[in-house]
Amino acid sequence: MSESKSFDTLAIHGGGAVSPNGSLAPPLYQTSTFTFESAEQGEARFAGIEEGYIYSRLGNPTVKLLEERIAILEGGEAGLSFGSGMAAVSAVLLALTKSGDHILCSQGLYGCTFGLLQMMEEKYNINHDFSDMDDEEEILSKITPHTKLIYIETPINPTMKLIDLQKVVTIAKRHHIPVVVDNTFCSPYLQQPIKLGCDIVVHSATKYIGGHGDVIAGLVIGKKDFIQHVAMTTKKDIGGIMSPFDAWLLLRGLKTLPVRMDRHCDNTEKIASLLKEHKNVERIFYPGDPESPAYEIMKKQMRRPGGLISFTIKGTKKDAQNILNRVKLIKIAVSLGDTETLIQHPATMTHAVVPEEARLKMGITDHLIRLSVGLEAWEDIWEDLKQALNG
Ligand SMILES: *Cc1c(COP(=O)(O)O)cnc(C)c1O
16 A cells, blocks of 8 residues: 555555455464475575565564554554563663663653663663753763663653654764654654654554553564564564454554544543633643643644643642542543543552652652543543542
């Protein structure tokens, strides 16, 4: 399918066809291994002389279709799939670094990414630093001769601060340092970091790409050589692969990604404006708010502001917990990007492991609540949230 087609079309048709019998849905190759017609064919496949499948940890047709489709949607050369977002993140970080190297990260990473970086420092002497990535001087002051990559999340969870990707890319290119972006919160529909000059994109496909709260999976997109390198090293030998069935579910999820994202964004706009006016809400954190410091960057690099909103209430931790306890339609859960609206309390849930001082510095106070706005009618979401806020 030509890459000149629109995103919405490519989400449904992108990638090579694997439908030998004309089935409309892609076939699910639920197999561990592939048979050879002869000993010589087996030899040729292992030698790389003949193209073809060997064993599903090394490649599988259903998984390959997903990898082709996500690469097209992100505007990258090639894609690679993993059993979870963290398997994708760890395979990339381990592929790019060795003992003695240094990683420069954005402030406020996904909790397990933070944990992985700590483990890499303690066990393998691969060090890291944090930067808020706002200020060129400050970024430059943290780049060392050992810096092998810049790792960014934008929007930052849960305060929804944005990082200007083009600004970071300009600095990184001058120093020949690859930029890796965790694009989970946006999905390729809202933000395409590779088109902005970034080198590698990672996803927790568990979130918007799957979109239905029924799969845990990860994806990586980048240059062909890099993807091939990861496929044949950290992916093959550590082995955090995606099952063919999960790839099949993600291919189904991707078909409706543009439609779902627009509805997530529509609903979130409504809920954000209503929350902002509510008497018990102190402040909202939402890149679509024209008063947000993130607004200008959002307009520059995102199609729309996304489906997440955080807010502080006028009250205590107990008051925040009581709001969670009063919702009925909305579900109390971590994760995001599902059809269901999910509410969580970052200070005691997603960011509970962050020491209090660091947590408060990140703006994660005890009266902060995060909402992943789902696909229900916004009127019903608001009615539930309003009764919970009113108490
Ligand atoms: C959920 C998430 C991850 C981890 O993904 P899993 O699929 O849960 O392993 C990484 N980064 C971000 C931003 C996430 O939200």
